[in-house]
Amino acid sequence: MSGKEGNSILGYMELFSKKLPGALSLLAILLLLSVVVGVLAAFAIHISAIKAEPGYLVATGALAGIMAIMLPALLTTIVIKAIKSRLTVKRIVFIALIGSSIYSLFVLLASTVFALTGNYLVSGAVIILGDAGIFGWWFFISKFVLSRKNKFLLAAMVQPTLNVLLYIPSSSFLFSLSTSLGIIMLKLYAGILIFLFVSYVILYFFEKPMKKSLGISGIDTMSQLLQAWLFDINFSLPYIGAAQPRGVPKDIGVQCISLRRRDGTPKVIFFVPDIHYGPTGIMGGSNFPYMLEKHAMGRYRATSFIMHGAVNEDNNPVSSGQFTHMKEALDRCMRESKPVKKGGFASRLSIGSCGDSRVSLLSFGEAGIVTMSRAPKVTEDVSPAAAMILRKLLEKFVGKPVLVDAHNSRYESAPAAELKGVSPESQYMDEYMGAVGTLKGLKGSRSLNVGSSAVEIHSQLGTPVDLAPGSLNAAVFLFGSQKHVMLQFNANNMLPSFRTAIIDHLKGKYGADAEVYTTDTHYVNTLNMDVSNVLGRHTKPDRVIPFVDAAVTQALSNAEAVSAYYSETVVRKFPVWGPNSRERITAVIESMITLARFMVPAIIVAGFIIAAWVISLL
Numbered sequence: 001m002s003g004k005e006g007n008s009i010l011g012y013m014e015l016f017s018k019k020l021p022g023a024l025s026l027l028a029i030l031l032l033l034s035v036v037v038g039v040l041a042a043f044a045i046h047i048s049a050i051k052a053e054p055g056y057l058v059a060t061g062a063l064a065g066i067m068a069i070m071l072p073a074l075l076t077t078i079v080i081k082a083i084k085s086r087l088t089v090k091r092i093v094f095i096a097l098i099g100s101s102i103y104s105l106f107v108l109l110a111s112t113v114f115a116l117t118g119n120y121l122v123s124g125a126v127i128i129l130g131d132a133g134i135f136g137w138w139f140f141i142s143k144f145v146l147s148r149k150n151k152f153l154l155a156a157m158v159q160p161t162l163n164v165l166l167y168i169p170s171s172s173f174l175f176s177l178s179t180s181l182g183i184i185m186l187k188l189y190a191g192i193l194i195f196l197f198v199s200y201v202i203l204y205f206f207e208k209p210m211k212k213s214l215g216i217s218g219i220d221t222m223s224q225l226l227q228a229w230l231f232d233i234n235f236s237l238p239y240i241g242a243a244q245p246r247g248v249p250k251d252i253g254v255q256c257i258s259l260r261r262r263d264g265t266p267k268v269i270f271f272v273p274d275i276h277y278g279p280t281g282i283m284g285g286s287n288f289p290y291m292l293e294k295h296a297m298g299r300y301r302a303t304s305f306i307m308h309g310a311v312n313e314d315n316n317p318v319s320s321g322q323f324t325h326m327k328e329a330l331d332r333c334m335r336e337s338k339p340v341k342k343g344g345f346a347s348r349l350s351i352g353s354c355g356d357s358r359v360s361l362l363s364f365g366e367a368g369i370v371t372m373s374r375a376p377k378v379t380e381d382v383s384p385a386a387a388m389i390l391r392k393l394l395e396k397f398v399g400k401p402v403l404v405d406a407h408n409s410r411y412e413s414a415p416a417a418e419l420k421g422v423s424p425e426s427q428y429m430d431e432y433m434g435a436v437g438t439l440k441g442l443k444g445s446r447s448l449n450v451g452s453s454a455v456e457i458h459s460q461l462g463t464p465v466d467l468a469p470g471s472l473n474a475a476v477f478l479f480g481s482q483k484h485v486m487l488q489f490n491a492n493n494m495l496p497s498f499r500t501a502i503i504d505h506l507k508g509k510y511g512a513d514a515e516v517y518t519t520d521t522h523y524v525n526t527l528n529m530d531v532s533n534v535l536g537r538h539t540k541p542d543r544v545i546p547f548v549d550a551a552v553t554q555a556l557s558n559a560e561a562v563s564a565y566y567s568e569t570v571v572r573k574f575p576v577w578g579p580n581s582r583e584r585i586t587a588v589i590e591s592m593i594t595l596a597r598f599m600v601p602a603i604i605v606a607g608f609i610i611a612a613w614v615i616s617l618l
Contacts, residue, residue, distance in 0.1 A: 020090055020091070020094050021090070022090060023088075023089045023090040023093055026090055026093040026094055026097055027093060029097060030069075030070055030073055030074075030093065030096075030097050030100060031066070031070055033065075033069065033070075033097070033100060033101065033104060034062075034065040034066050034068075034069040034070035034100070034104075035061075035062040035065050035066065036065070037065050037069060037104040037107055037108060038061040038062050038063070038064045038065020038066065038068065038069065038173075038174075039057070039058050039061035039062055039065065040061070040108060040111075041061060041064070041065070041107055041108055041111035041174055042057045042058075042060055042061030042064065042111075042173060042174060043057055043061065044108070044111040044112050044114075044115045045111050045114055045115055045174055045175055047115055060173040061173065061174075063170070063173060064170040064171075064173035064174050067166055067167075067169060067170035068107070068163070068166055068167045068170040068171075068174075069100050069103065069104055069107070069163075070100070071162075071166050072100075072159055072162035072163045072165075072166050073093070073096040073097065073099070073100045073159065074096075075158075075162050076092075076096045076099075076158050076159040076162060077089065077092045077093055077096055079155075079158050080092045080095075080096075080155060080158065083155055095137075095138075095141050096159060098137060099134040099137050099138060099159050100159075102130065102133060102134045102137060103130055103131055103134050103163055105130065106126055106127055106129065106130020106131070106133070107127060107130070109126055109130070110123045110124070110126035110127045110130075110175075111123070111174060111175070113126055114175045120175060120176060120177070120178035121178060121179075123175055124175075124177040124178060124179070124184075125187070125612065125615050125616055127164075127167065127177070128164065128177075128184065128187045128188050128191060128615055129191060129608065129611055129612050129615055131160045131163045131164055131188060131191075132160060132188055132190075132191025132192045132194070132195055132611055132615070133191075133195060133607075133608060133611070134159060134160055134163075135156055135157060135160045135191075135192045135195050135196070136195040136198060136199050136604070136607070138155065138156035138157075138158070138159060138160070139152075139153070139156045139195070139196065139199040140199065141156075142155040142156045143156075143199075143203070153196070157192065160188060160192060161185075161188070164177075164184060164185070164188055168181070168184075183618065186618055187615045187618050190611075190614050190615060190618055191611040191614065191615050194607055194610050194611040194614060195607055195611060197607075198603055198604065198606075198607035201603055202600060202603055202604075205596070205599060205600070205603075206596070247317075247318035247575030247576055247577060247578065248575065248576055248577065248578030248579075249573035249574065249575055249576075250315070250573070250574055250575075250576050250578075251570050251571070251572050251573065251574070252273060252274050252275055252315070252329075252570065252571040252574040252576075253273075253274045253568065253569075253570055254271075254272070254273045254274070254326075254329045254330075254333060254568060254569050254570065254571060255272045255273075255309075255333075255400075255402045255566075255567075255568045256269065256270065256271050256272070256330070256333035256334065256337065256566070256567050256568070257269075257270040257340075257364065257367055257369060257402060257564060257565070257566055258270070258302070258334065258337055258564075258565045258567075259364075259448070259450050259452075259562040259563070259564055259565075260562055260563050260564075260565055261560065261562055262561065262562075262563075265300075265301070265302075266300045266301075266302040266334070267302055267303070267450065267452055267560075267562055268302055268303045268304075268305070268450060268452045268475050268562075269296055269300060269302050269303070269304045269305065269334070270305045270307060270369060270402065271292065271296065271304065271305065271306050271307065271330055271333070272307045272309045272402050272403070272404060273309065273326055273329060273571075274309050274310075274311050274315060274384070275288070275309075275311060275315045275316070275317055275326070275574075275576070276308075276311050276312060276313045276314070276315045276316045276381070276520070277289055277308065277519060277520055277521045277522055277523075278313050278316045278520075278522035278525075279313060279316055279522055279525075279577075280522050280525040284316045284317045284318060284319065284320060284322075284577075285316060285317035285320070285322065285323070285326075286320075286521060286522040286523045286525070287320070287468070287521065287523045288306070288317070288323055288326060288521075289306040289468070289470065289490050289519035289521045289523075290468055290469050290470040290490055290521065290523065291323055291327075292304070292306045292323075292326060292327065292330060293306050293470050293471065293473075293490070294470070295327050295330070296330060297454060297471070299331070300334065302452075303452035303453060303454045303471075303473050303474070303475065304454070304473070305473050305475070305486070305488050305517075306519055307404045307488070307517065307519065308404065308405050308406075308407050308517075308518070308519055308520040309387075309403055309404060309405065310372065310382040310384070310386070310387030310390065310391075310403040310404070310405055311381065311382070311383075311384055311387070311405075312381035312382070312383050312384070312421055313381065313577060314383075314384065314576065314577055314578060314579050314580075315384065315576045315577070316576060316577040317574070317575065317576060318575040318576065318577065319575070322574065322575065325571050325574060326571070329569055329571050332567075332569050333567040333568070333569055334567075336567045336569070337565035337566060337567040338565060338566065338567065339563055339564070339565055340364050340365045340366055340367045340563075340564040340565060340566050341365050341366045342364075342365040343365045343366065344444075345363070345365075345444040345445060345446065346364065346365070346445055346446055346447050346448040346564075347362070347363070347364055347444070347445050347447075347448045347477060347479070347564075348361075348362075348363045348441050348443065348444040348445070349361070349362050349363075349441070349442050349443040349444070349477070349479065349484055350363065350397070350439045350440055350441045350442060351439070351440065351442055352435040352436055352437065352438040352439035352440065353435050353438060354430075354431045354432070354433075354434030354435040354437075354438060355431040355434070356374050356377040356431065357372070357373075357374050357428060357431035357432045357434070357435050358372075358373050358374070358375075358435055359371070359372055359432060359435040359436050359439065360373075360515065361394070361397060361398060361401075361439055362477065362484070362486075363397075363398045364448060364564035364566075365564065366398065366399040366400055366566075367398065367399070367400040367401075367402065367564065367566040368397075368398040368400070368401060368402065369402050369404055370390075370394055370398075370401045370402060370403050370404060371404050371406050371515055371517075372390075372403065372404065372405055372406060372432060373405075373406040373408055373409065373515070374409065374418075374428065374431075375406070375408050375409035375496055375499055376409055376496035376499070376500065377409060377414070377418060377496075378409055378410050378411065378414045378418035378419055379405065379406055379407055379408055379409040379410070379493070380407070380410065380418065380419060380420070380421040380422065380493075381405065381407075381421040381422070381520075382403070382405050382421065382422040382432075383421065383422065383423045383424070385423065385424050386422050386423055386424050386426075386429050386432075387403055389424060389429075389433070390403065390432060390433065390436060391403060393433060393436045393437070394436055397436075397439055400566055400568070404517070405520070406515060406516070406517045406518075407492075407493050407517065407518045407519075407520040408493065408494055408499050408515070408516050408517055408518055409493070409494065409495075409496045409499060410493040410494070410495070410496075410532075410534050411495060411496060411534075412532050443479035443482055443484065444479065445478070445479045445480060447561055448477075448561065448562050448563065448564060449477070449478040449559055449560065449561055449562070450475060450476065450477055450478070450559060450560070450562050451475070451476040451478075451554075451555035451556050451557065451558050451559030451560070452473075452474060452475045452476070452555050452558070453473075453474045453550075453551045453552075453554035453555040453558070454471035454472070454473050454474075454551075455471055455472045455474070455547050455550050455551045455554070456470075456471055456472075457470075457471065457472040457489075457544070457547050458470060458490075460547070461539060461543060461544070461547075464538050464539040465524065465533065465538055466491060466524055466533050466534060466535050466536065466537045466538045466539050467489065467490065467491050467524065467535060467539055468490040468491060468519075468521045468523040468524050469490065469523075470490035471490070472487065472488070472489060472544075472547055472548065472551050473486075473487070473488040473551075474486070474487050474488075474548075474551035474552055474554075474555045475555065476512070476552060476555040476556055476559060478559055482513075483510060483511065483512035483513070483556075484512065484513050484514070485506055485510070485512045485513070485514035485515075485552060485555075486514070486515060486517065487502065487506075487514060487515070487516045487517065487548065487551070487552075488516075488517040488518070488519065489516070489517070489518050489519075489535055490518070490519050490521055490523075491518040491519070491521065491524060491534065491535035492518060492519075492520055492521055492522055492523075492524050492525060492533065492534060492535075493518055493520065493534040493535065494516070494518055494534050494535035494536050495534055495535070495536030495537065497536065497541075498535055498536030498540075498541050499516045501541035501542075501545075502514070502516050502541060502544070502545070502548060503515075503516060505541075505545055505548065506548070506552065509549070510552060510556075512552075518535060
């Protein structure tokens with residue numbers, strides 16, 4: 001991802017980037033709220049007895065508040081935790097605390113009404129109305145977080161139901177709900193039915209514009225963003241619940257080079273689809289590199305480089321469910337791979353440079369991996385239009401060039417033009433074209449000798465936030481006594497200093513030239529960690545170097561003669577974001593929010609008025 005476009009969208013959701021207090025702190029707040037509201041309600045109802053029995057009112061009010069407000073919230077936490085075990089206790093307590101706060105306002109209002117009128121029916125209706133209202137709060141939370149067909153409706157009814165049931169035994173300290181339990185529950189669920197309708201109206205209001213303009217589900221998008229925040233983790237499985245994505249259908253090119261042993265089994269796989277692994281967290285294709293690597297290593301028992309091609313976020317998949325298409329494309333490439341015609345050298349490394357831009361070509365006869373990098377300057381996305389031009393130029397040097405954006409250098413103080421990436425009209429395009437023109441063979445070998453390894457690094461480092469799950473992949477190419485190392489991390493770019501430290505270490509310890517790659521996975525990006533969350537921001541090189549040594553040592557120990565195979569395919573009508581998608585998303589969301597500032601409060605107020613009327617009739 002290039003630049004910081006779209007931060008205005010995240011700015012609307014700053015709440016989700018905030019850190020919550022711990023569960024015990026939230027429980028203390030809930031206890032304080034319950035006691036204060038209970039005492040104030042008791043004072044309002046028994047105002048004439050304040051001077052005579054203040055201690056008694058404080059004690060009974062506190063007990064009533066705990067029973068009517070805190071206890072339902074605690075039981076709700078237990079029930080929701082049982083339904084959704086991934087959801088942390090502090091998040092559930094926080095959600096229940098919001099519901100309890102809304103309910104508390106209506107308890108105080110009902111107590112005031114009773115103190116002024118002495119009318120049990122009106123006061124009881126106020127409490128039931130407020131309790132039905134928090135169903136709307138739980139409806140949206142449950143819809144976005146649980147997303148299990150209609151089971152979320154049952155979850156949304158837990159706290160409202162418990163509030164009423166536990167108010168009844170505590171009402172002897174406040175005021176009684178004078179009707180039978182059956183009538184009380186009928187009133188409650190009638191009110192909930194009204195707020196269910198109101199909630200669906202609001203959902204339709206937000207869903208329709210985004211689907212109409214972008215072909216993307218606003219509900220599914222918000223659901224995935226919220227889940228990434230609420231669970232403190234990102235999923236590594238495809239999102240199944242999304243509706244069939246529309247997006248912009250595009251034919252996606254896929255290339256694969258596999259290096260195979262003499263018995264034909266794959267040793268190393270370089271898989272390069274023309275998709276961008278974004279936009280954030282679990283959305284779209286953000287976690288495809290890890291998922292594809294896991295699939296390839298499990299099926300083919302080979303070190304698997306899932307690489308970042310010369311593409312930008314216009315080629316973001318619309319849904320994580322599209323992973324299936326990419327997995328099938330990988331398997332198809334492996335089935336249809338053909339041996340590469342060798343020509344003069346079985347393998348050869350060529351380097352070209354111009355200005356700060358560098359192109360390296362690791363060729364295997366008629367096919368080759370072309371690595372683009374501007375490190376230590378910013379190395380960012382290459383647009384598909386720019387890639388098309390470069391590919392034509394490279395065909396003069398190798399018949400089947402596989403373009404790879406190393407994505408291995410980024411720092412936020414760089415000029416905006418660098419952070420924006422490479423397009424046909426940018427000055428960096430001229431540099432890359434110049435670098436292609438200066439390609440010269442540096443190393444060559446009549447045989448192709450390669451060692452490889454995949455070292456699990458994410459969990460062993462304690463799941464750092466600037467590194468996604470997956471392996472540190474290493475491939476060592478031997479050109480006689482000379483070595484060239486490819487190292488790949490599953491991350492979204494890296495600090496230049498991190499890359500330099502790794503390369504210097506490999507040169508000093510192994511006498512090897514090296515290049516370091518990232519997948520550009522946006523799995524590591526969340527609402528409070530955007531594109532600046534590059535490798536090295538939190539994980540320092542000295543923590544990673546022991547794993548680099550393990551990977552390179554293992555690769556050197558299993559080096560052997562291999563043959564190169566190449567294949568390419570096309571995934572037809574693959575839905576992607578499309579050109580200028582970020583700008584279009586920004587425009588749609590901003591217009592929705594502008595209108596929602598007026599419409600949503602009006603819809604909610606109308607819902608309360610209708611619910612109050614229905615409850616009073618029963």
